Amino acid sequence: MENFKTKWLSHPLAHPILWLALPLAVGVLVSLLIPRPIVGTIYLRDAIYSYSAGDIISQFRYAYDHSEIQAVVVVMDSPGGTVADTEALYLEMIRLREKKPVVVSIETMAASGAYYLAVGADYIIAKPSSEVGNVGVRTVLPSAPAVYEDDVSTGPYKFYGGSRDETLRLLDPLKQSFYQAVRLGRGEKLLTTPENILSGKLFIGSEALRLGLIDALGTYSEALEKAAALAHVWNFDTRDLRPLALGTESAAVVNGFFLETEDGSQSPYPRSAGVYYLYIPESDRRLP
């Protein structure tokens, strides 16, 4: 063994190999520490409410905290949801965007609160027939105050939260902040009037593009490429962030957002009254 070492080191090529190969090998090893960039995907395929929002916020945080996640694509198919959860998602997305680009890919629908979230992204891609928009707020006015024999409270609006008029007036600042979010998100790209946006119309993807509500028509793959381009990465990997952030493949439905009808099917109405950035299809606008 000693002879072999002496013989090898005494070889005329031994020193050059040592000086060349060793740094190269170490360099290769070190380079492997450089992570392959990942474009993470977050799926919003539900209404926006406490559970769906909680899941997605966890994924936003995961992307925020993990450097290998270089960009995020949010795939949307949602009619919107509660105002508070929509705002929570929107603000988490804005926080993430401070570090990483976010691209939204709209599948069938990004209505109301979902579009609120979409305008917080760097880039919005939709299908030509995706339904986009429905900017606005909705609620059901409470009943006129009444008193009951057995069900008692300490104030006239304890049961109702406020008068009908006050509840109606609450909608306006929410509508204004929604519109400001759209204006801030779309900026100069917005090519239509505030009145048209605030009318609450749903636009198909191609029309939404013409009006500047979205940036492009395209596929999920194009959304990934756009996100990678914005992050200045290539040869990237893609990951569904849900299993990474939550350890589960699919959302566990703890408490559904929508009311179930007597036959067990899902109605488009939320389970509880409240203030919503939510689109409810006209044909289903019927209390079960």
Add this chain to the structure above:
Amino acid sequence: MKRYRIPIAVALFLLPVLARTVWFYQGIFWRAETPATPDYGAYVIPQPPLSTSVAAAESAPSRAIILLDQAHANMFSPSELESLTGILHARGARVESVALGSYDARTLADQLKYASAYISVCPIAAYSTAEIQLLQDFVRRGGRLLILTDPTRSAVTYDYYGYGSATVMADVIAANSLLAPYDIAFVDDYLYNMSVYEGNYRNVFFTDFSANPLTKDLTKVVLYASHSLKTGSGTVLIQSSRSTKSSRTDSDGAYAVAAVDSGANVLAIGDLTFLQPPYNQVADNAILIRHIADFLLEAPRIRDLKDFPFLFQREVAIVPMSDIPLSADLLGPIQALQQELAGAGIASAMSPGVLAGKDLILLATFSSPGIGDYLSPLGIRLPSQASFPSARAYPQIEIPGFGSVPASGIGLILFSRTDTRSTLILLAEDSSSLTELLGVIGPQGFSNCVLQGIAAVCGLAGGFGDFSNSWWQPYGVGTDEPSFDGTSTPMPAG
């Protein structure tokens, strides 16, 4: 060579690192500015404009009765009209419901006899042709019609057993059937304004008013989801700014929301919500509501004999003229007349003479002394007293609108109203004819009588005044006087 070893080694070390870096990264993502978010704290809940404070004008007390339609599936609760009915009550008026299935047997026709105005709010069930005609006649005689609709008060029915389709029954359909004779029609829409509104896009400011007592002192009113309306011959009272849109077309325009007909007796407004608290106190809405109350209370209601027994506003003195003996035959019909009046809530009492502060029912014959003083203001000319009781001479009575009427076999019922008194005169040839004349008065009005405004000419069974003999020739087809053989029509036995 040795001195290059270290740089070469370093280069070789960096080479794979750089290669991998370049393989994956084209550059560094860098955002210069934090993405902006809405300034949530800057948005405030809009508050309604304060109402204009205007002292209520002194108004004369009223005894008007206002009918409130609740017989046409009206989509409202009477409490929603309290801002209006409160004023009406405060001014002495009474608001009475017109309801289906009521224990009150009064029909709409009966109620319209004593009413000054009729309010219909968001009717869904159709009005019958008879009802429309009754209300037309009511308006023709100075009654006032207020029709309020509201786009939020449509009735929606669902086909639960089929595809779940919804059918919307708008209130404008029934309302328009009432308004059609007056050239006013509501549009099945709602108005909105996306740029200038009161708290919500469907709450529209109105500042364009035409000169009218109903719009006096108005500078701005707010209607809370309103139908627009159209009128040809009527007067638009309140009109939107041009930035307001109709949901029917989503196009801008100056839309009318309130109008009166050409006779100024029919008022149509496309909103109900402005009457409800707190909206009745917004801008000049309270003033508008007060004007609406005035409109209802100041109906130039023309009372005529069709309105019997609701011709009187206070207690009535029944006064037989001096030539009328209060015989047993007469007392019975007089008592029936008093019952009829009592049923209408009008107290009455026999009196030997006219009493100040009371209305009057005068029982008289054509030859009663002093009767001419009552008749001449009505334009009625009696034959000279010398011609009575000679019925064969066929003395003629001149009655405006009727022409010459033979005095024999008929009775006259005449009504006059002055500032001081309402007077009903029952006039016949003699005491027994007067008894018969009292008998034509019944719950359904006057039987066997031709009514024309303030006069009714009644055929009496004891004379030849049966209209089948037709002394009355409205078309001028005959001028011969009817023959009279001096015998009375036989009365049924018993």
